[in-house]
Amino acid sequence: MSAETKSDDRVTRARGTGRAAVRGLALALLTLPGAVFCLTLSLVSLALIPVGVGIVTTPWVLTGVRAFADARRLLAVKWCGIRIPSAYRPLPADANPWTRTFTMVRDPATWRDLRWLPADMTAGFVTALLAGVLVFYPLEGFAIALGLWRVLPDGYWYAFVPVTGQATALAAGVLGGALLFLAHRFTSRVLAAHFRLTRALLTPSGAELAERVRVLTETRRDAVDTSAAELRRIERDLHDGAQARLVAMGMDLGTIELLLDTDPGKARELLAHARQSSVDALAELRDLVRGIHPPVLAERGLGDAVRALALRLPVPSEVSVELPGRAEAPVESAAYFAVSEALTNVVKHAGADRIWIDVHHAGERLRITVTDDGRGGAALGAGSGLAGVERRLGTFDGVLAVSSPAGGPTMVTMEIPCVLS
Known part of the structure; x- marks a missing residue:
């Protein structure tokens, strides 16, 4: 390797060390207050569930905790190439607060996040701060050696060196150089250790x-x-x-x-x-x-196929479709027959005077909502037509949520993860 190549390599490593130090310091400044804030809000909101207030606040608070954890996952990949899997159970956005709260509370990933927060505000804070200290603390030693010791109070210590005069100030400078050498070798590793700790706590168990x-x-x-x-x-x-x-x-x-x-x-x-x-x-x-496989589904897509279904219903219906593209054929077929089964249940059992069907795509999820003004009381379970819909959606990792209080209205929400062409 030529001298020029070695010099370029040293410059690159120095830049990487400085970048890791700045990132670690910035992360430390955000880790402690962010983790404390998220954990405090979560504990208060969960404690308020028995009195009803937490039913409304908990989904919002836990969504914020998930966003905080996802931001750390993003930084782990971007800064250190460490991938931290996310295993949150999908949750229909149109579910009622009660369903949203208890679905999130029953999700093991929620409790994994809450266990991670105390570790993040302690060991996570220390590892992030250490990445910055390893680089910036030696600068203080250099400043002391260059004359800063003259304005320091008596009894000042730099690490384990008591600064009493020029000789000890030079010793502080030597120690700063040794620390900077260590920083050059270990700062990036310490920052990576922070994210490995995060991965160990946020990765789903076996x-x-x-x-x-x-x-x-x-x-x-x-x-x-x-x-x-x-x-x-x-x-x-x-x-x-x-x-x-x-x-x-x-x-x-x-x-x-x-x-x-x-x-x-x-x-x-x-x-x-x-x-x-x-x-x-x-x-x-x-x-x-x-x-x-209905010809209209193959030729014109899910939106027009659902409209064709609605036209054949004996109950007046309104259809709203917002699909900027088409899903894969198996997903479209599953969604079509799931809607067909849901509409059949409405016609047979709901006694509804009107049906509303909403089909749209958001956040890489196909979401379909079937709402009726019937008698209500629909529920998932063996023997229910909705159980078949749930199994059909489950084949594509989709979910089904039902809100159907006695007296109505009934809202059936179906979600399938997919990307539109």
């Missing part, structure tokens, strides 16, 4: 990851079972519907061939019947194809 895998395995198994049941339904519909009509039509055509010369009138009658059978078979095939 048990949580195992639970996540279990949930995903169940939803994938449900998807496979649903696909198998759907194939059996298609086979049954073809066998009992279009296939039977086509067989009957073939028999009619065979009879017509025999009657063309002997009984033309009867042949014409059977020919008309065969024509009607072909029309009916074609209609059944179209209905079957529409049940597999």
Whole structure:
């Protein structure tokens, strides 16, 4: 390596050390007050849940804590290349305060954040501050050696060196140089240690990851079972519907061939019947194809497909769609049939006079809300049509939230993580 290359490398390392020191000092100035503020608000808000105030405040406070933790994750990647996974459970933005509060309280990631805050305001503060001190404290030693010792009070100590005169001031300068040498070697490592500590406290545990895998395995198994049941339904519909009509039509055509010369009138009658059978078979095939993947969904996207669903409802409905692009075909299909099932439940059980459907995309999530003014009382659970919707959405890591007090209104919110094209 040439002398010029070595010089460039030393300059680069020096700049990296100075940058790490500034970042560590800035982080320390934000860590302690930010962590204290977040932890205090969280404890107060959680304590107020029994009296009702915390039901309203807790989602906002915990959202702020998550933003504080996510900001640290971003800095970890940007400054040190350390990735800290985020495993918050998705939460529909349109859920009522009660649902939002207890969904967040039951999320293990919430308690992981709250355990991290005390460590961040102590060990995290020290490691961040140390990265700055290693570089800036030696500067004081140099200043003392250059004459600052003359204005310092009697009994002043620089580290373990008592500053009493020029000789001890020079010793302080030598110590500052030694500390600066150590800073050159260790400042970046100390800053990285701060983020490694953060990663150790914010990374999901093995048990949580195992639970996540279990949930995903169940939803994938449900998807496979649903696909198998759907194939059996298609086979049954073809066998009992279009296939039977086509067989009957073939028999009619065979009879017509025999009657063309002997009984033309009867042949014409059977020919008309065969024509009607072909029309009916074609209609059944179209209905079957529409049940597999509606043509309007493939051709015009989810928004127009949901509008087409609403037009076929016996209940007046309003549809609002804000989609700047299209999701992947499997996501669109899952969302379409989830909406279809939700609307079927409304028509069958809600006794509603009006339905509102809102479809939009925000924050890399497709969010669909179906609201009705019916009798209310809808709930998730075995035997409920909404349980099937939840399983369908779970296949794509989506969530379903239901707000349905007795007497209505009922709001069903569906979310699927996705990116639009």
